[in-house]
Amino acid sequence: MRGRIAARVGLVLLVLFAAFPFYWAVVASFTPEATLFREPSLWPRELILDHYRALFTERDFWTPIKNSLIVALTTTVFCVTIGAFAAYALARIEFSGKRAVLAFILAVTMFPQISIVSPLYMLLRSLHLINTYPGLVLPYMTFAMPLAVWLLVGFFRQLPRDLEEAAMVDGASRWQSFVRVILPLTGPGLATTAILTFIYCWNEFLFALSFTLGPERYTVPVAIALFRGQYQVPWGQILAATVIATAPVAVVVLVFQRRIVQGLTAGAVKG
Amino acid sequence: MASITLSHIDKQYPNGYVASRDLSLEIADGELLVLVGPSGSGKSTVLRMIAGLEKPTGGTITIGERDVTRLPPQDRDIAMVFQSYALYPHMTVRENMAFGLRLRKQPADLVARRVTEVADALGLAPMLDRKPSQLSGGQRQRVALGRAIVREPKAFLFDEPLSNLDAQLRVETRAELARLHRRLGATMVYVTHDQVEAMTLGTRVAVLRDGVLQQVAPPMELYRRPSNQFVASFIGSPSMNFVRGAISRDGGRPRFTAPGGLSFAITADLPATDGPVILGVRPHDIGLGPADNGGPRGVVSLVEPLGSEQIVYVTVPGGADFVAAVGAEATPRVDDPVSLTIPGPAIHLFEAESGRRIGA
Incomplete structure (x- = not known):
């Protein structure tokens, strides 16, 4: 009994520890700048919407949101579609070098992002893709695709092989059995993969900072980082922008949390 | 179709x-x-x-x-x-x-x-x-x-x-x-x-x-x-009994002898064979009688009553177990001395080396 209480207390402390920065960001984003520095308080005493209003009047925060949505959604669509075919092949079709391909895909994710920024930059420049949407989608796919493929391989492997075989004996081609039997059953897996890919792209900072040149192509994280001017840091606005960028993602994750956890552990038990 | x-x-x-x-x-x-x-x-x-x-x-x-x-x-x-x-x-x-x-x-x-x-x-x-x-x-x-x-x-x-x-x-x-x-x-x-x-x-x-x-x-x-x-042992339950031994003929009457002392005359025409064989007989073809009725002797070592029938394990000289399936009315008891009745036509013979069936 005492152990359980101790565990509860520990859990509460852990949650407070993890959630506090976000709580503080929310509170601060509603607090006037002056109060924020003179007499900061954990409890909001005076709530204002000024920071939020300023985001959309002074700063045109819609543009980075639009950019982020376009880049993240496009990347997600490509990754899930192409990833699904690749993962199906890797999970089901026997071909030589399969293990090597899987290992290679995993190895790609091992590079620290910073190590490939310069080569990618030169590549994109020679393709005239700097400061364009494709110039972000393509590099994002280099790290989002391996994630998607690995997740989906796990989902496909969980499906009993009998189902496809039954479909094929019933008269379905491999394509028909994929579309009419496998895909409908992998729906939750595809959704999870899509959500994780989207979040990954939505939060990405380094590539977005390196491959965009002006505010017309900045994504949300880059725009927020560049709020700070030469003489002052508009903390209120930065925190308001953070809340706007984080809240939708947090809601999605909370709603789908069980599925996402399943996705991350899929294939962990069964090889 | x-x-x-x-x-x-x-x-x-x-x-x-x-x-x-x-x-x-x-x-x-x-x-x-x-x-x-x-x-x-x-x-x-x-x-x-x-x-x-x-x-x-x-x-x-x-x-x-x-x-x-x-x-x-x-x-x-x-x-x-x-x-x-x-x-x-x-x-x-x-x-x-x-x-x-x-x-x-x-x-x-x-x-x-x-x-x-x-x-x-x-x-x-x-x-x-x-x-x-x-x-x-x-x-x-x-x-x-x-x-x-x-x-x-x-x-x-x-x-x-x-x-x-x-x-x-x-x-x-x-x-x-x-x-x-x-x-x-x-x-x-x-x-x-x-x-x-x-x-x-x-x-x-x-x-x-x-x-x-x-x-x-x-x-x-x-x-x-x-x-x-293999087929003989796979088909039929309980599985067929097998004993390795040899067929000999004294005066035209075939006799089966296994190492360890098991030996009995076979009361049927056998395919012409001499020498080492595997003899097989199904549990349901074996009868159990009192110890003195002339068949190969043994001692009951285990009885499994199944209701409609009873599965009786009989240890014969040489230590091998014969499994016999007998009717519900029989009253075999563990440690009883019994003799086995093995009707000649129920005997299957297989080549000792290959396990192939001998004869028709």
Whole structure:
């Protein structure tokens, strides 16, 4: 009994520890700048919407949101579609070098992002893709695709092989059995993969900072980082922008949390 | 409906494992052929090669008049019932059953009529709009069966379809399958490791071991005249008794002698043989009598009462156990001295080296 209480207390402390920065960001984003520095308080005493209003009047925060949505959604669509075919092949079709391909895909994710920024930059420049949407989608796919493929391989492997075989004996081609039997059953897996890919792209900072040149192509994280001017840091606005960028993602994750956890552990038990 | 012919089928997996070796088998139109064997005997692989889910590494498969060896499963027009049933979880029973016909672009009214007919025949009508997850094991099994029947395929393949059912349901479904086969008159290939299923269902039974066909025969023929020691031991329960020994003839009367002191005269004409043999006799052919009636003697070491009969283990000189199945009215007791009655015609002889049956 005492152990359980101790565990509860520990859990509460852990949650407070993890959630506090976000709580503080929310509170601060509603607090006037002056109060924020003179007499900061954990409890909001005076709530204002000024920071939020300023985001959309002074700063045109819609543009980075639009950019982020376009880049993240496009990347997600490509990754899930192409990833699904690749993962199906890797999970089901026997071909030589399969293990090597899987290992290679995993190895790609091992590079620290910073190590490939310069080569990618030169590549994109020679393709005239700097400061364009494709110039972000393509590099994002280099790290989002391996994630998607690995997740989906796990989902496909969980499906009993009998189902496809039954479909094929019933008269379905491999394509028909994929579309009419496998895909409908992998729906939750595809959704999870899509959500994780989207979040990954939505939060990405380094590539977005390196491959965009002006505010017309900045994504949300880059725009927020560049709020700070030469003489002052508009903390209120930065925190308001953070809340706007984080809240939708947090809601999605909370709603789908069980599925996402399943996705991350899929294939962990069964090889 | 069609016949199926396997000729000289070899199957070797890339890792070197041989699942099938020079297997030739003809399954007549309308026949229910059972492939039986212990696990790892290659029986499922044979079925999967007929279905097209595995490709043989040698030999040809013909369904009807058509060589299908290189055809993918969808072009073979066969139906298969899987051990796991493999129902499509996201489709209702109706959709599951209609799937094959829909893929063949059959008109919707014909599909609906076929599904209703078959569902009525199998008692599935009330659950047509349910998902597989809402059905019991037995019901799922019927849906799997229905899905196969709806298509009116050239042949039905069954891969251990009863092994996931509980004992009572298994017996009922077995009888139902036998009736179904009679009603449809369809060509069926049925894989099982259960010799009772094999014997009760099969028009003929093919016994496999390590990818090699041992014998193909109607069930009773298999029981009466097993072609080798493996088939003899696999078919029949309890399993046949085997003793290694030698046949000698003193004055024309054959006599069997095993090392350790077991020796008895055989009261029947034996095929002309002398020297080392394996003698086999089925438990149900052995009688037990009082210790002094002249047969080989032994001591009862264990009695297993089954109700309708009793399985009696008798230890004979030399230490071997003979298993005898006797009626419910007998009263064998452990440690009783008894003598065995082994009627000559019930004796099977096998070559000591190869295990092949000697004589007719």
